[in-house]
Amino acid sequence: MSLQATTSQTVGPFFKIGLQWLYRDNLVGEGVSGERVTIQGRIFDGDGVPVPDAIVEIWQANAHGKYAHPEDTQDKPLEPGFKGYGRVPANPEGAFRFVTIKPGPVPGPNGKEQAPHIAISIFMRGVLRRLVTRIYFPDEPRNAADYILNLVEPARRPTLIAKKIAGGLSGLEWNVVLQGPDETVFFDLGL
Amino acid sequence: MKRVAPYRAPSPGTQPNHLHPPYLSSIKRAPSKPQVPIPYTLSEVTGPSFGTEIVSPQASDLTRGHSAEPLGERIIVSGRVIDENSRPVANTVVEIWQANAAGRYRHEVDQHNAPLDPNFTGSGHAITDAEGRYRFVTIRPGEYPWRNHYNAWRAAHIHFSLFGPAFATRLVTQMYFPGDPLMPYDPIFNCTADEKARNRLISRFDWETTIPDQALGYRFDIILRGREATPMEE
Numbered sequence: 226m227s228l229q230a231t232t233s234q235t236v237g238p239f240f241k242i243g244l245q246w247l248y249r250d251n252l253v254g255e256g257v258s259g260e261r262v263t264i265q266g267r268i269f270d271g272d273g274v275p276v277p278d279a280i281v282e283i284w285q286a287n288a289h290g291k292y293a294h295p296e297d298t299q300d301k302p303l304e305p306g307f308k309g310y311g312r313v314p315a316n317p318e319g320a321f322r323f324v325t326i327k328p329g330p331v332p333g334p335n336g337k338e339q340a341p342h343i344a345i346s347i348f349m350r351g352v353l354r355r356l357v358t359r360i361y362f363p364d365e366p367r368n369a370a371d372y373i374l375n376l377v378e379p380a381r382r383p384t385l386i387a388k389k390i391a392g393g394l395s396g397l398e399w400n401v402v403l404q405g406p407d408e409t410v411f412f413d414l415g416l
Numbered sequence: 417m418k419r420v421a422p423y424r425a426p427s428p429g430t431q432p433n434h435l436h437p438p439y440l441s442s443i444k445r446a447p448s449k450p451q452v453p454i455p456y457t458l459s460e461v462t463g464p465s466f467g468t469e470i471v472s473p474q475a476s477d478l479t480r481g482h483s484a485e486p487l488g489e490r491i492i493v494s495g496r497v498i499d500e501n502s503r504p505v506a507n508t509v510v511e512i513w514q515a516n517a518a519g520r521y522r523h524e525v526d527q528h529n530a531p532l533d534p535n536f537t538g539s540g541h542a543i544t545d546a547e548g549r550y551r552f553v554t555i556r557p558g559e560y561p562w563r564n565h566y567n568a569w570r571a572a573h574i575h576f577s578l579f580g581p582a583f584a585t586r587l588v589t590q591m592y593f594p595g596d597p598l599m600p601y602d603p604i605f606n607c608t609a610d611e612k613a614r615n616r617l618i619s620r621f622d623w624e625t626t627i628p629d630q631a632l633g634y635r636f637d638i639i640l641r642g643r644e645a646t647p648m649e650e
Binding site: 271278352354372381 | 433434452463522577614617638639
């Protein structure tokens with residue numbers, strides 16, 4: 226006998242009241258190894274209007290490609306200063322920003338490593354169940370063979386890959402487009 | 417290498433589609449292209465966890481922490497968090513937020529002309545115990561108007577946010593109250609096609625947790641997604 230998961234509902238416009246206590250825009254604690262990156266972006270609706278009432282959640286491995294979670298049994302080091310969790314709201318201009326490290330590669334479904342990536346959930350008023358997507362990294366040779374990226378039609382893959390910000394050393398830009406020709410790829414986890 | 421046991425897909429109709437035109441905000445925000453199905457990997461079966469130490473016991477009593485008691489009807493909202501295989505989900509963070517008794521949120525975007533209550537913030541959180549139980553003390557939230565359509569009112573509700581054990585189990589939902597006459601008219605409540613699934617968002621009056629002379633009890637059990645197959649023991 227199995228039960229059915231509780232149905233999802235929109236986060237609505239007032240989520241700050243309940244979710245602010247776990248806002249985390251800097252994932253990097255003391256003594257954490259890895260390449261520091263600042264990822265910023267904006268969220269746009271089907272009219273190209275910035276979405277001011279969205280919230281982005283981040284889940285990622287550390288620089289060794291190890292998740293701070295008991296189901297990750299890989300023989301790789303955990304780092305006490307890195308839990309891999311972040312949560313950032315969009316501002317009135319629809320912009321969000323967080324500081325993290327580039328994660329190491331983690332195992333993929335075909336027995337090969339996945340390219341470094343960040344798992345992303347996005348909630349907002351008007352969205353009835355969360356949007357699931359990923360952020361991949363630019364100039365990353367492992368992207369070409371990544372199992373998940375290869376499930377996406379080539380023309381849409383760039384929506385998942387952050388871009389370097391001109392002149393910035395560690396700044397990346399990753400925008401979210403909810404509808405239209407440049408629509409961000411969202412994944413179906415059966416959610 | 418170890419196989420990653422997937423989470424079960426929902427039965428058709430038990431989760432909302434992204435686009436639900438009666439809820440106008442979904443029209444410009446629902447993705448228009450099909451979502452890309454992906455297999456479960458280590459990235460989706462792991463997820464954030466928080467130690468019990470981050471949750472203060474006072475955070476589950478929304479009637480405390482101010483100079484006086486909030487206005488409104490005191491209630492106890494409690495229940496269990498279990499998965500689709502009926503296993504308790506222990507040590508998971510449960511976050512709630514809600515309007516005050518007059519139907520007003522303490523939020524700069526809420527312009528409803530009902531009064532704020534200086535003694536009510538509407539924010540709470542808790543962590544489930546070993547049996548998956550949680551419990552909040554709060555006040556019954558008021559219904560409030562919104563601009564979705566002519567004479568639109570939200571049914572009284574409390575927002576819930578849960579992590580569960582994995583990225584895959586993350587859930588944001590809303591709890592409703594039994595007998596609320598606004599539910600049939602509320603496009604957010606009705607965005608889920610399956611009537612039974614929808615009705616599971618309605619808490620039930622619970623005499624067992626009702627405190628004599630103090631507060632009515634409402635029970636709201638939450639079911640997070642479960643694994644397709646029993647994971648192999650290490």
